[in-house]
Amino acid sequence: MRRRNILKLIVLVLAVAAAVALSIPKLSNPTSGIPLGLDLRGGVHLVLQAQPGANGKPITKDDMDKAKAIIAKRVNELGVSEPVVQADYQKDRIIVDLAGIKDPNKAVEVLKTTAQLTIRDPKGKILMQGDELKDAQASQDPSQGYVVNLTFTPAGAQKFAAITKEYLGQRIGIYLDNRVLTDPKVNVVIPNGQAEITGYSTLQDAANDAVLMRSGALPVSMTIAEKREVGASLGVDSLHRSINAGIYGLAFIFLFMLVFYRLPGVVADFSLIVYALIVLWVLWLFHAVLTLEGIAGFILSIGMAVDFNIIIYERVKEEIRLGKSLRAAVESGFSRAFITVIDAHVTTLITAVTLYVLGTGTIQGFALTLGIGILASLFTAITFTRTVLRWVVGINPQTNTRWYGVRREA
Incomplete structure (x- = not known):
C-alpha cells in the first residue's frame, strides 16, 4: 500500500x-x-448613439437589435479578435470594444457608416437598393486595379438586367449613402446579376466598402458619443x-x-x-x-x-x-x-x-x-x-x- x-x-x-x-x-x-x-491588449472603446430619423420617428428596440446585429457583422468582417458589441436600449446606444485593432480610425468609420447602397439614374432617382445584394468581394483586377465585385440575388439580378437595358448608353451611379462609388456608362445589358466597382486606390479601401455592402445598411444613423483609445x-x-x-x-x-x-x-x-x-x-x-x-x-x-x-x-x-x-x-x-x-x-x-x-x-x-x-x-x-x-x-x-x-x- x-x-x-x-x-x-x-x-x-x-x-x-x-x-x-x-x-x-x-x-x-x-x-x-x-x-x-481591451484593457490588457490595447484598442478602441466606442459608444455609438442612434439618431432619430428626419421625420422624428422614434427609435424602436427592433431598430437597436438590427443595428447591433449589423455592427457585430461588420466587426467580424474586419477580423477583430473577440470583440464586444452590446446594446443599451434605454439610451439608444451601441457599445463596442475592439481589442488589438491596428487602425482605430478606419474601423470607426466602417462601424458608424449607415451604408445604404443604391443604384441611381443620371438625375439621382433611386432605381435599386442594397437589400437585393447577395455578396460583395474586394479583389485586384490586372486592368482595373482594386475593385469590388457585386453579386445580386436572383430577383436583384432581374431588376439590374432591366435597369441596364433601360439605361443602355447612359450612365448609372452606384452610391454608398450619398457617396458616389462609381458611375459607369452602360455599354451592354447585364443579365447575370454581376457588377464591378472600380477606382479604389488600395485593396483595404475596397475591402472596407465590401464589408459595408455585405453587412447591410443600418436602420438608423449613428454618431460617435464616446471614443476612447487604449x-x-x-x-x-x-x-x-x-x-x-x-x-x-x-x-x-x-x-x-x-x-x-x-x-x-x-x-x-x-x-x-x-x-x-x-x-x-x-x-x-x-x-x-x-x-x-x-x-x-x-x-x-x-x-x-x-x-x-x-x-x-x-x-x-x-x-x-x-x-x-x-x-x-x-x-x-x-x-x-x-x-x-x-x-x-x-x-x-x-x-x-x-x-x-x-x-x-x-x-x-x-x-x-x-x-x-x-x-x-x-x-x-x-x-x-x-x-x-x-x-x-x-x-x-x-x-x-x-x-x-x-x-x-x-
Missing part, C-alpha cells in the same frame, strides 16, 4: 509538471492563447502589473500554507497549481476574453480556494487534537467541513451567476472568471485535495502530528 501511494504521488507530480510545461507556452501565446481584452503599451503595462500582483500573492499564500499547515500545506499548494491550470484551460476552451476585471475575479477565487483549504485543515487539526489517528482525522475533518464548504461555494456561485446575467461588459468578465474559479475550487477542495492527502497519510499513518501543524500534549 505504501509503495502504491508513493507511485501515485510520483505519477501525479510528473503529470502536473508536464501540464504546467505545456500550458505556459500554449496559454500565453498571443495568437492561440487566452484572448486579452494604447498597446498601456495594455501591456496593465497585464504585467496584474501578473506581478498575482505572483506575489500566490507566493505569500504558498508560504503561509507551508508555515501553518506543514505537510497538508504542501498538498494545498499543489492543489492550487492544479486549480489554476483548470481555470486557465476552461477560459481557453470557451474562448473567454481575459480583462483586468477577469483577473480580479480569478485572484479572488484563488483566495476563496485557500480559505476552503484552511477550513478543512482546521477541522483536521481539531480531530487530531482529540486523539484520533491521522487517517481518521483526515476523513472526519473533511466530513465536518463539507457542509460549510458547499454552502460557501453555492452562495458565491449564485452571486457570480446573478452578476453575469444582470451585468454587462467588464462585470460579466469578473463574474465569469469568479464562477469558473468557484467550480474549480469545489473540485480541488473536496475531491483532489482529499484524495492526495489520503495518499500522503497512507505512506506513513504514524507520522509525527507536528508535520500536520499539531503538537499533541504529552
Whole structure:
C-alpha cells in the first residue's frame, strides 16, 4: 500500500509538471492563447448613439437589435479578435470594444457608416437598393486595379438586367449613402446579376466598402458619443502589473500554507497549481476574453480556494487534537467541513451567476472568471485535495502530528 501511494504521488507530480510545461507556452501565446481584452491588449472603446430619423420617428428596440446585429457583422468582417458589441436600449446606444485593432480610425468609420447602397439614374432617382445584394468581394483586377465585385440575388439580378437595358448608353451611379462609388456608362445589358466597382486606390479601401455592402445598411444613423483609445503599451503595462500582483500573492499564500499547515500545506499548494491550470484551460476552451476585471475575479477565487483549504485543515487539526489517528482525522475533518464548504461555494456561485446575467461588459468578465474559479475550487477542495492527502497519510499513518501543524500534549 505504501509503495502504491508513493507511485501515485510520483505519477501525479510528473503529470502536473508536464501540464504546467505545456500550458505556459500554449496559454500565453498571443495568437492561440487566452484572448486579452481591451484593457490588457490595447484598442478602441466606442459608444455609438442612434439618431432619430428626419421625420422624428422614434427609435424602436427592433431598430437597436438590427443595428447591433449589423455592427457585430461588420466587426467580424474586419477580423477583430473577440470583440464586444452590446446594446443599451434605454439610451439608444451601441457599445463596442475592439481589442488589438491596428487602425482605430478606419474601423470607426466602417462601424458608424449607415451604408445604404443604391443604384441611381443620371438625375439621382433611386432605381435599386442594397437589400437585393447577395455578396460583395474586394479583389485586384490586372486592368482595373482594386475593385469590388457585386453579386445580386436572383430577383436583384432581374431588376439590374432591366435597369441596364433601360439605361443602355447612359450612365448609372452606384452610391454608398450619398457617396458616389462609381458611375459607369452602360455599354451592354447585364443579365447575370454581376457588377464591378472600380477606382479604389488600395485593396483595404475596397475591402472596407465590401464589408459595408455585405453587412447591410443600418436602420438608423449613428454618431460617435464616446471614443476612447487604449494604447498597446498601456495594455501591456496593465497585464504585467496584474501578473506581478498575482505572483506575489500566490507566493505569500504558498508560504503561509507551508508555515501553518506543514505537510497538508504542501498538498494545498499543489492543489492550487492544479486549480489554476483548470481555470486557465476552461477560459481557453470557451474562448473567454481575459480583462483586468477577469483577473480580479480569478485572484479572488484563488483566495476563496485557500480559505476552503484552511477550513478543512482546521477541522483536521481539531480531530487530531482529540486523539484520533491521522487517517481518521483526515476523513472526519473533511466530513465536518463539507457542509460549510458547499454552502460557501453555492452562495458565491449564485452571486457570480446573478452578476453575469444582470451585468454587462467588464462585470460579466469578473463574474465569469469568479464562477469558473468557484467550480474549480469545489473540485480541488473536496475531491483532489482529499484524495492526495489520503495518499500522503497512507505512506506513513504514524507520522509525527507536528508535520500536520499539531503538537499533541504529552
